[in-house]
Amino acid sequence: MAGVIKQFTPFELTLLASFALVTLVQLAYYWILFARLAFYKPKQKPTGDNLPPVSIVIAARNEYYNLNDNLQSVLEQDYPDYEVVVVNHASDDDTDLLLMEFRNKYPHLKIVTIQQDLNFFKGKKFPLSIGIREAKNDVLLLTDADCKPVSKNWIRQMASHYDSIKTQVVIGYGPYEKKKGLLNLIIRYDTFIVAMQYLSFALARKPYMGVGRNLSYRKSLFLQHKGFISHYGISSGDDDLFISEIATKRNSEVELHPDNFVYSKPKTSFKDWWKQKRRHLSTSKAYKPAIKYLLGLFGLSQFLFYALFVALLALKIDWRITLGIFFLRFLTQVLVHKKITARLQEKWLCLFSLVWEWIYILFMPLLAMAGWFTKQSKWK
Numbered sequence: 001m002a003g004v005i006k007q008f009t010p011f012e013l014t015l016l017a018s019f020a021l022v023t024l025v026q027l028a029y030y031w032i033l034f035a036r037l038a039f040y041k042p043k044q045k046p047t048g049d050n051l052p053p054v055s056i057v058i059a060a061r062n063e064y065y066n067l068n069d070n071l072q073s074v075l076e077q078d079y080p081d082y083e084v085v086v087v088n089h090a091s092d093d094d095t096d097l098l099l100m101e102f103r104n105k106y107p108h109l110k111i112v113t114i115q116q117d118l119n120f121f122k123g124k125k126f127p128l129s130i131g132i133r134e135a136k137n138d139v140l141l142l143t144d145a146d147c148k149p150v151s152k153n154w155i156r157q158m159a160s161h162y163d164s165i166k167t168q169v170v171i172g173y174g175p176y177e178k179k180k181g182l183l184n185l186i187i188r189y190d191t192f193i194v195a196m197q198y199l200s201f202a203l204a205r206k207p208y209m210g211v212g213r214n215l216s217y218r219k220s221l222f223l224q225h226k227g228f229i230s231h232y233g234i235s236s237g238d239d240d241l242f243i244s245e246i247a248t249k250r251n252s253e254v255e256l257h258p259d260n261f262v263y264s265k266p267k268t269s270f271k272d273w274w275k276q277k278r279r280h281l282s283t284s285k286a287y288k289p290a291i292k293y294l295l296g297l298f299g300l301s302q303f304l305f306y307a308l309f310v311a312l313l314a315l316k317i318d319w320r321i322t323l324g325i326f327f328l329r330f331l332t333q334v335l336v337h338k339k340i341t342a343r344l345q346e347k348w349l350c351l352f353s354l355v356w357e358w359i360y361i362l363f364m365p366l367l368a369m370a371g372w373f374t375k376q377s378k379w380k
Contacts, residue, residue, distance in 0.1 A: 174213030209240030
């Protein structure tokens with residue numbers, strides 16, 4: 001082996017050592033962090049019926065069609081004691097009439113109407129805050145008007161974690177519906193990658209975000225932290241920035257049962273998805289420094305892995321060592337992605353990730369930089 005190494009120039013040795021180092025970093029993320037999600041074994045839940053009363057809160061603005069499609073599935077959950085609070089935020093469609101029709105049939109629906117838009121508050125944080133304050137129960141469950149629970153056991157799966165007084169936050173998974181076309185694959189792949197990261201961090205007792213499509217926390221915790229006041233100036237962040245603020249390694253749980261998934265309608269044009277993704281990424285600059293560092297290190301090492309791999313092959317620097325290191329990381333990725341996509345009911349994304357990853361790691365930094373300089377847009 002010594003004789004082989006002597007044939008390398010200092011430059012070639014530097015490239016090989018750098019390639020091995022970034023591969024080691026990638027393997028550490030996959031085996032130490034993401035493997036927590038891939039091989040996650042849920043805790044045994046209580047079998048009794050001692051479940052807490054729950055308030056579901058939905059902020060809606062001009063959501064007539066989405067509420068018409070999805071609200072019934074929320075109102076017909078198999079759960080003994082819950083209310084649904086819908087905040088109709090200055091809608092100018094027929095949302096108010098539709099909600100009145102639903103309330104005539106479902107008495108556990110509470111309608112909160114905001115007549116005028118307060119344009120000095122950005123995003124849905126204001127109507128969401130009003131809905132939370134109007135909720136009568138301490139355990140809150142949040143979702144959006146365009147979301148539909150996959151089963152009638154959604155509330156039960158989330159609320160079962162509150163058997164312990166220490167549980168203050170429960171983070172769920174909110175995938176997008178499967179549709180035809182490349183854009184849908186891209187949206188679902190992006191959702192999978194984001195979920196792999198925030199769910200794995202949460203399982204590692206370092207929660208930094210959830211998704212407003214499927215998220216739960218206590219009202220008392222919300223009031224204790226004065227709601228979204230620390231980041232009211234940012235239009236998004238009612239889920240990731242708020243969870244980063246309130247969630248700790250001791251008070252947070254993750255719920256991954258398939259009955260708990262809440263599906264949302266994906267964007268149908270690349271332009272609309274670009275705007276949505278850019279808006280979400282604009283909140284990342286407000287993440288805690290440690291989380292920004294860890295997420296950034298993963299993205300950077302991922303980029304360098306492919307860049308150095310291409311450079312080593314192009315310069316013809318011992319293809320056996322280069323391919324050996326490459327396939328070590330490749331096989332690790334396949335195994336972990338396969339387990340996670342199966343857990344998240346997205347098996348086909350494992351194959352898609354093999355051909356899309358290198359495009360994704362080139363595309364996302366550009367999108368992230370655009371998000372950092374994005375002017376905050378109004379909600380709806």
